[in-house]
Amino acid sequence: MAQEQIKEARKSYHHGDLKGALIRATQQLIEEKGIDHFSVSDACRLAGVSTAAPYKHFKSKDEMVVAGVCDAMARHAAELQADLAPHLKGSQDRIVAMGANYVDYALREPGMFRLRFAHFEGEPPEAIQMSGEAIYGLVQEEVRAYLGEPEINERVRDRAYLLWCVVHGMSYLSMVPEFASKRPLGSPEDYLRRMSDVVLAR
Amino acid sequence: MAQEQIKEARKSYHHGDLKGALIRATQQLIEEKGIDHFSVSDACRLAGVSTAAPYKHFKSKDEMVVAGVCDAMARHAAELQADLAPHLKGSQDRIVAMGANYVDYALREPGMFRLRFAHFEGEPPEAIQMSGEAIYGLVQEEVRAYLGEPEINERVRDRAYLLWCVVHGMSYLSMVPEFASKRPLGSPEDYLRRMSDVVLAR
DNA sequence: CTTGGAAGTTAGATGCTCTAACATATGTAA
DNA sequence: TTACATATGTTAGAGCATCTAACTTCCAAG
Numbered sequence: 001m002a003q004e005q006i007k008e009a010r011k012s013y014h015h016g017d018l019k020g021a022l023i024r025a026t027q028q029l030i031e032e033k034g035i036d037h038f039s040v041s042d043a044c045r046l047a048g049v050s051t052a053a054p055y056k057h058f059k060s061k062d063e064m065v066v067a068g069v070c071d072a073m074a075r076h077a078a079e080l081q082a083d084l085a086p087h088l089k090g091s092q093d094r095i096v097a098m099g100a101n102y103v104d105y106a107l108r109e110p111g112m113f114r115l116r117f118a119h120f121e122g123e124p125p126e127a128i129q130m131s132g133e134a135i136y137g138l139v140q141e142e143v144r145a146y147l148g149e150p151e152i153n154e155r156v157r158d159r160a161y162l163l164w165c166v167v168h169g170m171s172y173l174s175m176v177p178e179f180a181s182k183r184p185l186g187s188p189e190d191y192l193r194r195m196s197d198v199v200l201a202r
Numbered sequence: 203m204a205q206e207q208i209k210e211a212r213k214s215y216h217h218g219d220l221k222g223a224l225i226r227a228t229q230q231l232i233e234e235k236g237i238d239h240f241s242v243s244d245a246c247r248l249a250g251v252s253t254a255a256p257y258k259h260f261k262s263k264d265e266m267v268v269a270g271v272c273d274a275m276a277r278h279a280a281e282l283q284a285d286l287a288p289h290l291k292g293s294q295d296r297i298v299a300m301g302a303n304y305v306d307y308a309l310r311e312p313g314m315f316r317l318r319f320a321h322f323e324g325e326p327p328e329a330i331q332m333s334g335e336a337i338y339g340l341v342q343e344e345v346r347a348y349l350g351e352p353e354i355n356e357r358v359r360d361r362a363y364l365l366w367c368v369v370h371g372m373s374y375l376s377m378v379p380e381f382a383s384k385r386p387l388g389s390p391e392d393y394l395r396r397m398s399d400v401v402l403a404r
Numbered sequence: 405c406t407t408g409g410a411a412g413t414t415a416g417a418t419g420c421t422c423t424a425a426c427a428t429a430t431g432t433a434a
Numbered sequence: 435t436t437a438c439a440t441a442t443g444t445t446a447g448a449g450c451a452t453c454t455a456a457c458t459t460c461c462a463a464g
Contacts, residue, residue, distance in 0.1 A: 014429060014442060034321040036237045036267075041420060049443075055422065056442055065238075111321065117378045119236040119313065132380050157386045162397065164381070169371025176319045178334050179366070184359045195364065198400040216411060216460065243451060251412075257453065258411050 019057040021047040026068035030111040035118075040064060065115070066125045072112035073131045076105050080138075090145040092196060098142060099167040099192040106171035113171065139164055147202055162199045167192070221259040223249040228270035232313040237320075242266060267317070268327045274314035275333045278307050282340075292347040294398060300344060301369040301394040308373035315373065341366055349404050364401045369394070 015021065025043040033042075040061050044051045058064040083101045087094035106113040116128060140152050143160040170188060173179040183191070217223065227248040232240045242263050246253045260266040285303045289296035308315040318330060342354050345362040372390060375381040385393070 012429080018442080036240075038238075039420060040422090050445075051420080052422075052424095052445080053443060061421065114316070114320070117374065117381075118316070129380050132378075136381065136384060154386060157384070158388075161375075161385050162393065164384075165368055165371035165375055165393075165397075167371065168374050169367035169369065172319065172370050172374055173363075173367055176334075178331050179319075179338065182338060182359070182366075183363050184356060186360075191364065191367075195367075214460085220411075241451060242453090252414075253451080254414080254453075254455095255412060263452065 015047070015049060015053075018047060018049060018053060022054055022057065022064060023068050023071050026064055027072055027109070027112060030065070030068065030115070031109060034111065035065070035115060038065070066120075066128065069112055069115045070125075070127045070131070072109055073116060073128065076109075076112075077131065077135065079105070080135075084142075089142075090148070092146065092193070092200075095142060095146055095163070095196050095200065096189055096192045098139070099163070099170070099196070100189050102167050103171045103174050103188045103192075106175050110175045113175070136160075136164070143200065146200055159200050163196065166195045166199060217249070217251060217255075220249060220251060220255060224256055224259065224266060225270050225273050228266055229274055229311070229314060232267070232270065232317070233311060236313065237267070237317060240267070268322075268330065271314055271317045272327075272329045272333070274311055275318060275330065278311075278314075279333065279337065281307070282337075286344075291344075292350070294348065294395070294402075297344060297348055297365070297398045297402065298391055298394045300341070301365070301372070301398070302391050304369050305373045305376050305390045305394075308377050312377045315377070338362075338366070345402065348402055361402050365398065368397045368401060 022043055025046040026038070029042050029046065030038050040054055041051050043064070044053060047053075054064060058067060080098065080101050083097055084094055087097050116132070120128070140156055140160045143163060144152050144156045147156060147159065149156050170191065173183070174188065224245055227245040228240070231244050231248065235244075242256055243253050245266070246255060249255075256266060260269060282300070282303050285299055286296055289299050318334070322330070342358055342362045345365060346354050346358045349358060349361065351358050372393065375385070376390065
């Protein structure tokens, strides 16, 4: 959510891209107020439409939130690919970059990051789950390459899990100010490098 | 939230322990439905009182949620102490037990666990923050003892942070079914022991 | 006892979600 | 071009949630 979103003034009866605008408004408001203070009405005010308009695009508030999370995940996935590209496949730099990107994203969009792994009563949203599997697949593949294994075997799965624990833990700790302040001198990258040294020792 | 909570049938006009009942109802409902589907009204129905009653005990819905989280944290802190007691101070068993307790608690009360580190717009609830500091203090102290350091110095802070990353990461991954299933054979304890081996190498 | 305050109640103001019915724009086919 | 079907907006309103005000019940201190 780098792009700031200002209240939209429409000229025509139709919005043009209301669905997109609502998704962005949803993301922005959840970041600002948290999921439990987010309201469809607020998003409507931001987008400059009536409170009934969203229901032409989403079945419910829940579905609108899920759409916001999915959009955020897609953006993040693309960005992760871009961050990884400069680094040689199989290099430690690439592993560290992957972790650092994760931590950095969590700091930039903590609301979306949390929701991505949230409860979602009853319905485990297909799209979110699939995308999670995809990311984890990427992690395993990167670990495989780093370890020089020919396939994703038990060793790779084991190390990938450990790595992912560390990356996730750093992400969450970084989002909580009272814990983020507990990180002794050193950047996230420094810690990720040290951890990958031991976790992925070959 | 081991104790199941059934709808209360009152005999007298006054409830007796409405505040406690509401706190338990809040915890139960948040576990069941998630923070965004929790309503004070539901909690009132569970406790068998009118929807205005809670406002004699809590200023707002938010405050009621915070009270639920604080209560859960207090219970968890006591339980953690009990889990640690049998283990010799300074032993690896004690470190592993601490981590395992954390992961186990996250699995039992994921709703409370998440909220404990959640956003809390505007107000970072004093009580929650203090308790977080207390837990982190305990972690540092245990790491200090394990490493045999005379005081909480830079080395201790560094290792404690790494350990806490791992424990937090395992906790969160364990709560998400799609990731929990990615843990290769081995119990959380096994992984915690391996991680503490390397993270706390002396 | 009496009585003041704590802890309930009902009633209602305000706001949110979501549906129904209606209005307006757009694109395709005649 | 005209006309219609459809997509995408609107207003109105039902139903439920939060929270306050004013009233009631009960306990406990004097």
